[in-house]
Amino acid sequence: MLEVLELFDRPAVLHSIYLIGSLILFFIGLYGLLAKRHLLKIFVSIEIMELAVYLILIAIATTPGETAPILSDGLIAFTGMSDPIPQALTLTAIVIGVAVTALGTSMAIQYHRLTGKVSVAEMTELKD
Amino acid sequence: MTLHFTPVWFIAIPLLLAFLAPLWVRWRLLMPVLFSAQVALFALALSWIPAVQIAPILETIVIAPPLGIHLHLDAIALLLVALFSFAGAIVAAFIWLDNGAAHLRERPAFILMLLLIAGSNGMVLTGDIFNLYVFIEIVGVSAYALAAIRRDKTALEAGLKYVIVGSVAAIFILFAIVLLYLQTGQLNIAALAQAFGNMPAQMQLLIGLLMLIGLGIKAELFPFNFWVPDIYRGSDPEITALYSGVLVKAFLFVLFHLTFILLADPSVARNWLMALGAITMIVAELVALRQNDLRRMLAYSSLGQVGLITLALAFASEATTAGALFHMINHTLIKVLLFLLAALMLRQYASLKLTDVHGLSRTMPLAAGLFVLGALAVLGLPPLSGFISKLWILKGFADVQTFWPVALILTAALIEAGYYFRWIRAFYAPTDALPIAKIEGEKALNYAPLLVIAGLLIVLGVAPFLLEDWLQQAAQALLGREVLLNAVLGR
Numbered sequence: 001m002l003e004v005l006e007l008f009d010r011p012a013v014l015h016s017i018y019l020i021g022s023l024i025l026f027f028i029g030l031y032g033l034l035a036k037r038h039l040l041k042i043f044v045s046i047e048i049m050e051l052a053v054y055l056i057l058i059a060i061a062t063t064p065g066e067t068a069p070i071l072s073d074g075l076i077a078f079t080g081m082s083d084p085i086p087q088a089l090t091l092t093a094i095v096i097g098v099a100v101t102a103l104g105t106s107m108a109i110q111y112h113r114l115t116g117k118v119s120v121a122e123m124t125e126l127k128d
Numbered sequence: 129m130t131l132h133f134t135p136v137w138f139i140a141i142p143l144l145l146a147f148l149a150p151l152w153v154r155w156r157l158l159m160p161v162l163f164s165a166q167v168a169l170f171a172l173a174l175s176w177i178p179a180v181q182i183a184p185i186l187e188t189i190v191i192a193p194p195l196g197i198h199l200h201l202d203a204i205a206l207l208l209v210a211l212f213s214f215a216g217a218i219v220a221a222f223i224w225l226d227n228g229a230a231h232l233r234e235r236p237a238f239i240l241m242l243l244l245i246a247g248s249n250g251m252v253l254t255g256d257i258f259n260l261y262v263f264i265e266i267v268g269v270s271a272y273a274l275a276a277i278r279r280d281k282t283a284l285e286a287g288l289k290y291v292i293v294g295s296v297a298a299i300f301i302l303f304a305i306v307l308l309y310l311q312t313g314q315l316n317i318a319a320l321a322q323a324f325g326n327m328p329a330q331m332q333l334l335i336g337l338l339m340l341i342g343l344g345i346k347a348e349l350f351p352f353n354f355w356v357p358d359i360y361r362g363s364d365p366e367i368t369a370l371y372s373g374v375l376v377k378a379f380l381f382v383l384f385h386l387t388f389i390l391l392a393d394p395s396v397a398r399n400w401l402m403a404l405g406a407i408t409m410i411v412a413e414l415v416a417l418r419q420n421d422l423r424r425m426l427a428y429s430s431l432g433q434v435g436l437i438t439l440a441l442a443f444a445s446e447a448t449t450a451g452a453l454f455h456m457i458n459h460t461l462i463k464v465l466l467f468l469l470a471a472l473m474l475r476q477y478a479s480l481k482l483t484d485v486h487g488l489s490r491t492m493p494l495a496a497g498l499f500v501l502g503a504l505a506v507l508g509l510p511p512l513s514g515f516i517s518k519l520w521i522l523k524g525f526a527d528v529q530t531f532w533p534v535a536l537i538l539t540a541a542l543i544e545a546g547y548y549f550r551w552i553r554a555f556y557a558p559t560d561a562l563p564i565a566k567i568e569g570e571k572a573l574n575y576a577p578l579l580v581i582a583g584l585l586i587v588l589g590v591a592p593f594l595l596e597d598w599l600q601q602a603a604q605a606l607l608g609r610e611v612l613l614n615a616v617l618g619r
Contacts, residue, residue, distance in 0.1 A: 053303050110276075
């Protein structure tokens, strides 16, 4: 039993699990994006896809056992630290993602107030 | 402290001016600031030509080595920055002199337009792939908001479609960047280029495909451009001029910059990208034939030209690249002209359907005349500049005995002639109805920025040698992978 658990603790196995999980999440988002017509559901799907990409970056770039790259509490050298760049990138990307989603949902709300429509299938104002 | 000129100014100045917007509102200076900022950036870009001709300017804003923000100003980046500021200045001048479109002269539009220009400049200047993503998103957010800035039904619909499609594209780009980082541990584009060849082939293909989908959506390539006509139809024509003139050009640059620098041998991607460009061009031109709304027609025409530029850039020879860059400049000038004309016509006629603009030349003779000039320049008739750029592209293909693109480009020009003349015929159609009364507020001054563009189209057509050296250098800079790698990595 213990061997099985240790097997799961190996970085390669863990990374594959993370990767498969994130990819499943990505495709759930993609499915929602293509199959759903409700504006808010589309934004939710986009967010799920984005989240999957962040998860891949964070999960693959860190290995179990690494510590945060902060010098404090007697730590004076960077040994066994995880790479801080992916986390900085993810934070930046999350902020951007929030801004885009906020913009999108606020437009969706305004559109709904003006027209009473919530579905992209009903958006036909721009066709000839 | 002495001020010295660095490439970061092209990004910092518009950002700073945008954030100081409350001051400009209080002093009633919004439009003068918007216009003079673009003119200043344009002048700054021109003043740098001699320096960049000697050697590209690299700037690294160091946080702590090896971390830093890297900017790279070479001939092609300078060319595009100058082009963007010029297009921005023309659109700003048009909005400033204009009496209509009050929502474009308020603070939100001011900020968003400056952000759009700052982000586009950043996209062509940055040497760091994550910064590239950030700039893409800055441009994206300001473009989505600008599309919806009129806040009526059509504008909101355009904005919503744009924000959905645009954020999906950004996710694909981010995915590709994440894979690049996980594979190489690098974010600097030059360092990535060096490591790219050592990756497994499948990974290269996957990253390439993700990038192609993301940038293909943003750069409006077939089959990812289904959304474009709707956005162009719903947004204000003044804003659309910026999309067609600035945004698309920035994304095309990014697509080809990454292709040429990441791939040691760009011929791997050549046939695919050329095919994509050719299909984009032909499909868009054919669909444009059937459009009954001026803005949708201009959107498809813009897509056709994007296809042509892609076709010529993907061939990756110096002659076609220089031609394609010249055509980029021409297309920006022409589409800014045509979309601003559409803005004027829209105000007079309220609808731009083919049946509604019959006899337009009697009410707006100058607008109709300028439309004809723009149409002839798109078709590439001498002595307008579109002729020279198409000639360079055709000559570049013919010189190396590749004739199928030549045939396609000429066919596309014929189709273009078909639909542009359909509109011109409508404008000059004799009608029994009396000319519509001129609406209030149309002044001769409105046409001043448009006449500047018209003059430039003729000047560049008669004297293309003014730009020839610069375009050659820009083409060399775009194709010169080794030079760039050596300069950045200091080998």
